[in-house]
Amino acid sequence: MSAAPLFRLAALIKKELLQILRDPSTLIIATLFPVLLMLIFGSGISLDSTVVRLGVFDQDGSPPARRLVETYRHTPGFRVVEGKSTDELSDLLRAGKLQGFVVLDQGLGRQVLTGSRVRPVVQIVTDGAEPNGANFVAAYAQGAFAVWSEQELARRGYGPRSPARAFSLETRAWFNPSTKSRNSLLPGSVTLVMMVVGALLTALVVAREWERGTMEALLTAGVSRFELLVSKLIPYFLLGQVAFTICVLMAHLYFDVPLRGSIGTLYLVGSTFLGGALGMGLLISTLMRNQYNAAQVTLNAAFLPGLMLSGFLFEIRSMPVAIQAVSSIIPARYFVTAMQTVFQAGDVWSVLTPSLIGLGLAAVGFLGVTFFVTRRRLE
Amino acid sequence: MNATVIRLLALIKKELQMVIGDTQSLRLLIAPVVMMLLVFPFAATLEVKNNALYVLDRDGGPVATEIIERLSHTPAFSQVRRLRGEADMRAVIDRQDALVVLQIGPHFSERVLAGQPEPIQAILDGRRSNSGQIALGYVQSILAGIPVGTALDAARPPLVVRHWYNQNLDYYRFILPSLVAIIATFSALIVTAMSVAREREQGTLDQLLVSPLTPWMLFVGKSIPALVVALIQATIILIASVFFYGVEFRGNVLSLYLCLVPYVLALAGIGLFISTVCSTQQQAFLGVFLCMMPGILLSGFVTPIDNMPEILQTLTWANPIRHFIAIAKGIYLKASLVSDFTDNLIALGCIAVVTASVSLALFQRRLS
Numbered sequence: 001m002s003a004a005p006l007f008r009l010a011a012l013i014k015k016e017l018l019q020i021l022r023d024p025s026t027l028i029i030a031t032l033f034p035v036l037l038m039l040i041f042g043s044g045i046s047l048d049s050t051v052v053r054l055g056v057f058d059q060d061g062s063p064p065a066r067r068l069v070e071t072y073r074h075t076p077g078f079r080v081v082e083g084k085s086t087d088e089l090s091d092l093l094r095a096g097k098l099q100g101f102v103v104l105d106q107g108l109g110r111q112v113l114t115g116s117r118v119r120p121v122v123q124i125v126t127d128g129a130e131p132n133g134a135n136f137v138a139a140y141a142q143g144a145f146a147v148w149s150e151q152e153l154a155r156r157g158y159g160p161r162s163p164a165r166a167f168s169l170e171t172r173a174w175f176n177p178s179t180k181s182r183n184s185l186l187p188g189s190v191t192l193v194m195m196v197v198g199a200l201l202t203a204l205v206v207a208r209e210w211e212r213g214t215m216e217a218l219l220t221a222g223v224s225r226f227e228l229l230v231s232k233l234i235p236y237f238l239l240g241q242v243a244f245t246i247c248v249l250m251a252h253l254y255f256d257v258p259l260r261g262s263i264g265t266l267y268l269v270g271s272t273f274l275g276g277a278l279g280m281g282l283l284i285s286t287l288m289r290n291q292y293n294a295a296q297v298t299l300n301a302a303f304l305p306g307l308m309l310s311g312f313l314f315e316i317r318s319m320p321v322a323i324q325a326v327s328s329i330i331p332a333r334y335f336v337t338a339m340q341t342v343f344q345a346g347d348v349w350s351v352l353t354p355s356l357i358g359l360g361l362a363a364v365g366f367l368g369v370t371f372f373v374t375r376r377r378l379e
Numbered sequence: 380m381n382a383t384v385i386r387l388l389a390l391i392k393k394e395l396q397m398v399i400g401d402t403q404s405l406r407l408l409i410a411p412v413v414m415m416l417l418v419f420p421f422a423a424t425l426e427v428k429n430n431a432l433y434v435l436d437r438d439g440g441p442v443a444t445e446i447i448e449r450l451s452h453t454p455a456f457s458q459v460r461r462l463r464g465e466a467d468m469r470a471v472i473d474r475q476d477a478l479v480v481l482q483i484g485p486h487f488s489e490r491v492l493a494g495q496p497e498p499i500q501a502i503l504d505g506r507r508s509n510s511g512q513i514a515l516g517y518v519q520s521i522l523a524g525i526p527v528g529t530a531l532d533a534a535r536p537p538l539v540v541r542h543w544y545n546q547n548l549d550y551y552r553f554i555l556p557s558l559v560a561i562i563a564t565f566s567a568l569i570v571t572a573m574s575v576a577r578e579r580e581q582g583t584l585d586q587l588l589v590s591p592l593t594p595w596m597l598f599v600g601k602s603i604p605a606l607v608v609a610l611i612q613a614t615i616i617l618i619a620s621v622f623f624y625g626v627e628f629r630g631n632v633l634s635l636y637l638c639l640v641p642y643v644l645a646l647a648g649i650g651l652f653i654s655t656v657c658s659t660q661q662q663a664f665l666g667v668f669l670c671m672m673p674g675i676l677l678s679g680f681v682t683p684i685d686n687m688p689e690i691l692q693t694l695t696w697a698n699p700i701r702h703f704i705a706i707a708k709g710i711y712l713k714a715s716l717v718s719d720f721t722d723n724l725i726a727l728g729c730i731a732v733v734t735a736s737v738s739l740a741l742f743q744r745r746l747s
Contacts, residue, residue: 024660046686076529093543095719096705099685122538128545129712132425133554133683138540145538166631170498171515174472174505181509192672200668204661262671292573296407299565300414305732308422313681315510320426323421337475340506348473 005227012223014233019205020235025183029201034193034243038250041189043180052137054078055089055101064107064152066121072102077140081135093127100126100137112152161281174345184256187339188312190244191332192303194270197243197303198277199284200295203235206285207294226375227368233278240274241267251343261342265352269342271361273335277302279366306332312340331362382700386592390600397577398570398604407437412562412612416619419558420551427513433477435468437582440488446499446522450481455517472504479514544629544712555620556711557680559613560642560703566612566676567605567643568667571650574601576663577652594739609643610636629667630710634717638706641727647700648734655738674700702727 020026056066056072073080081098084091089101103123111121124141126134209215218228248266251257259266280302288294291379308314309323310332316324327333342350399405432450436443437627451459462468462480471477482500490497500519503511545552578584587597613636653666674680678693678700684692695701702723709715717724 023519023659023662025657025659029665033672036669036673040673042675044691045483045682051685070704077496090543094709094713094715096709096715122536123539126540126542127713128542128548129553129708130683131545131548131550133685134542137543141539142540171501171503174502182505184508196668202663204664208661212563219421291660291664292577293407295567296411299668300411304411304415304418314423314425315427315507316432318424318426318510320421323418326418328421344506345473350470350474 001043005224008223011229012218012227013234016231016235017238026201026205030197030243031246034246035250037189037193038186038247038255041252042156042255045078045185046181047216052078052099052133052140053081053139054137055083055092055096055098056083056104057083057086057089057101058104059106060104060108064109064112065104065118065153068104068108068145071144071151072141074139075144075147076338078144084319089206090125093125096127098127099130100124100141102141113156121186131254138189169325182255183313183344184340186255186257187343188310188336190247190251190270190339190341191273191306191310191312191335193247194277195302195306195332195337197240198236198274198300199281201239202278202281203233203285203288203294203298206232206292207291210285210289211291220280224330225371229282229371229374230340231257232282233367236278236281237271237274240278241271242272244274257343259343260346262347265347266342267351269335269338269359272356272363273331273338275363276331276366278371279363283366283370284374286370305330309333312336331359334358334362382491382591383596386590387596387600390592390596391603394574394600394604395607397574398608403574408566408608409615411565412615414561415558416616416623420554420624423515423554424550425509426550427455427478427510427517429457430478430510430514431476432459432514432518433462433468433480434459435462435464435480435482436485437485438487438488442491443483446483449521451519453517453521455514459484460696468637469504472502475504477504478507478511479518481518489635501688551624552626552712553708555616555624555626556707557704558620559616559639559707560678560700561675561680562612563609563639563643563703564615564671565702566608568650568653568671569664570605570608571601571647572653572657572667573627573653574604575654575662576657576660579658588742591688594743595735597738598647598651598735601651602644605647605650606640606643609639613639619708626711629714630716631714635707635710638703638710638717638720640702641724641731642699642706644731645727645734648731648738649699649730651738652689652734655741668713674698677701680706696726699730 054072056069058069069080069082072078080091083092083101086103089098089103092098093101101124103125105121105123108121122145124138124145126137128134193205206215215228219225223231244267248259252259279296284297284301285294288297309316309319309327309330311327316327316333319327334355338352338359340353341351345351383638399408432455434447434450436447450456462471467481468477472480480502481529483500484497484500487497487499493635499522501515503515505511542548558616575584578587616630617632617635621628650667653670654663657663657666677687677695678682678698680700684695684701687695694711702720706715706720706723709719710717
C-alpha cells in the first residue's frame with residue numbers, strides 16, 4: 001500500500017472517532033452499560049434463595065406438632081406465617097404472598113407416639129409457578145422435617161444414626177471452591193456487553209449512514225470497500241476493548257472473581273469474539289439499511305441468542321437436541337466457555353483452542369460476507 | 380361525533396400506519412414472537428438433564444456397585460461412565476465433559492457393611508457451580524433413598540410434597556406467561572420511544588404540538604398503537620401456549636387482557652420519557668435498551684425477586700415488567716383474581732401517570 005491510501009484510511013478513522021466522541025449516546029452505552037450490567041449480575045441476579053415466606057397450619061396442636069412448627073420457625077431462610085385454615089393459606093399462595101405452606105394433619109402427635117403409618121400426616125405444598133423457588137422450599141421443608149423426626153425418634157430412644165447419614169457426600173468444587181454463582185455468571189455475562197457494543201451499536205450507526213446515503217457517497221468518492229469496512233471496524237473495535245476492559249476490571253477487582261489465566265489470553269478471546277460481533281453488526285446494517293429495522297434484527301439475532309443460548313445462564317445440555325444444535329452455531333456459546341475457563345481454570349488450551357477456532361471462523365465469516373454484500377448492494 | 384374524537388382517531392390511524400403499515404415492519408413485529416415462542420420455553424430451563432456422571436470407583440465392592448447402578452437410573456444423568464484414575468478425572472473436568480465426578484474410596488463396601496460408612500467424594504466443576512449443585516442434590520436424594528435400617532424407616536411419620544399449579548415443575552409452564560410481558564415490553568417501548576424520536580428528527584413533532592390536540596390526547600395517540608401491537612402479540616403467545624404447548628389457562632382471559640392496558644400505558648409513559656431526553660432515533664433506541672435490559676433482568680423472569688438484596692427488591696417496584704409478570708403468571712397458571720394484584724395495578728398506574736406527566740411537561744416547556 002502506498003502512502004496516499006494509508007493517509008486516506010487514517011482520515012476516515014479519524015472522522016469516525018470524532019463522530020463517536022461527538023454523540024454522547026455511543027460513549028454512554030460503551031461505558032455505562034458494562035458497569036450497569038456487571039452490577040446487576042454481580043449483586044441482583046442470584047440463584048441462591050435467601051428468604052422464603054412459608055405458611056404453617058397446625059391442625060393437631062399436640063406437643064410433637066408444636067415442636068415441628070418451632071423447628072420451621074428456627075430454620076434459617078424461613079419466615080413462618082401461621083394460618084387458621086388451608087383455605088386461608090391457599091389464598092395467600094395464589095396471591096403470591098407465600099412461596100409454600102405446610103399442613104400438619106390431626107393425629108400427627110398420636111402417630112408419632114404409636115409409629116403407625118396410616119396416611120400422610122404432614123403435607124408440604126409449594127408454588128409450582130416458580131419452579132426454582134418450589135425446589136428450594138421443598139428441599140428445605142423436607143430437611144427441617146428430617147431434623148424434627150430425628151429428634152422425635154431420639155426422644156423415643158432410637159439411636160442417632162439414620163439411613164440418610166449412612167451414605168454421605170463430601171463435596172469439593174474445582175476452580176470455584178466457594179461455588180458462588182457470581183464467579184461463573186460475571187465472566188459469562190460479558191457476552192451481553194460485547195453483543196451490545198460490538199453488534200448493536202455498530203448496526204445502528206452504520207445503518208444510519210446507509211439511511212442518509214453517506215456510505216454510498218464515500219464509495220462513489222473512490223473509497224474502496226476494504227477501506228470503508230476497516231474505517232468502521234477500527235473505532236468500534238477500540239470502543240469494544242474499552243467496554244471489555246471495564247467488565248474485566250469490575251469482575252476481578254470489584255466483585256473479586258478470580259482470574260487464573262493470563263491477561264494476554266483474555267484479550268485474545270475478547271478480541272476474536274469482538275471481531276465476530278462487529279462483523280455481525282456491519283452485516284445486519286448493510287442488509288437492512290434502516291436504523292429501526294437493523295436494531296430489531298440485531299436484538300433478535302445477536303442479543304437474545306447471546307442471553308438464552310450461550311450457556312451462561314441456562315445449561316445447554318438440559319435443552320432439547322435441536323436447540324443444542326442451534327446453540328452450536330452461536331459464537332456467544334464459545335465465548336462463554338472460553339471466558340469461564342480463562343477466569344476460573346486458567347489457560348487450558350484443550351478447551352480454549354476449539355473455542356477460539358469457532359470464534360475466529362465466525363469473525364472471518366461475518367466480515368467476509370459483509371465485504372461481499374457491500375459490493376452487491378451498490379450494483 | 381365531536382371534533383376532538385375525530386382528531387384523536389385521525390392521530391391513532393396515522394400512528395398505526397407507521398407501526399404496522401408496511402410488510403417489513405409488520406414482519407419484524409411478528410418474527411420475534413415466533414422465534415421466542417420456539418426457543419425460550421425449551422432453552423430457559425434451570426433443570427439439569429442429559430449429563431454424563433463420571434465415577435472413579437476405587438472399591439469395586441457390592442455396595443459401590445449398587446450405588447452406581449441406582450444412579451444410572453435418574454433423568455439427571457443420561458449415562459454413567461467409569462474413570463480409570465486421577466489423570467482421567469482431571470481431563471474430563473477440564474474439558475467440561477463432566478459436571479460431577481464421584482470418587483468412591485478403597486474398602487468402601489467393607490466399611491459400610493461393618494457399620495462404619497465413609498463419605499463418597501463428589502468433585503464438581505465450579506465453572507458451572509449452580510448446575511453442579513443441582514446435580515449433587517439429585518445424587519444426594521438417591522443416596523438417601525437407599526435403605527439401610529428398615530426399623531427406623533418405619534418409625535418415621537410419612538410426608539408428602541405437592542407442587543401446586545405445576546406438578547412436575549416444568550420450566551416452560553413458568554416461561555410462557557412471562558413471555559407475554561417480555562414481548563410486550565420490547566414492542567411497546569420501541570414503538571412509543573422511536574415514533575416520537577422519528578417525528579422530532581423529521582421535524583413533524585412541532586407541528587403536532589401546535590395542533591389543537593391536547594398533550595394528553597397526544598399521549599393516548601402514541602400509546603394506542605403500542606397497545607394494539609401488544610394485544611396482537613399477547614394473543615399469539617396465548618394461543619400457542621394453550622394449543623401448541625398444552626399449558627392450561629386456569630384464570631380469566633378477559634382479566635389478563637384488562638391488566639395489559641395499565642401495563643402498556645406504563646411502558647408507553649417510559650417510552651415517551653426516553654424520547655423526551657433523546658434527540659435522535661439512535662439515541663432513543665439505545666435509551667430503550669438501557670432501560671429494558673435491567674428491567675428484564677430484574678423482573679423475576681430470570682431469577683426470583685426474593686433472591687435479590689433488599690434495596691433492589693424495593694427498587695423493582697418502579698419496574699413495570701415485574702408487576703405484569705406476577706399478574707400474567709398468577710392469572711394464567713394460578714387462576715388468581717384481579718383483586719390479588721391490587722398493589723401491582725396501583726404501581727403500574729403510578730408509573731404511567733408519573734412518567735407521562737413528566738414527559739408532557741418537558742414537551743410543553745420546550746415549546747414555550
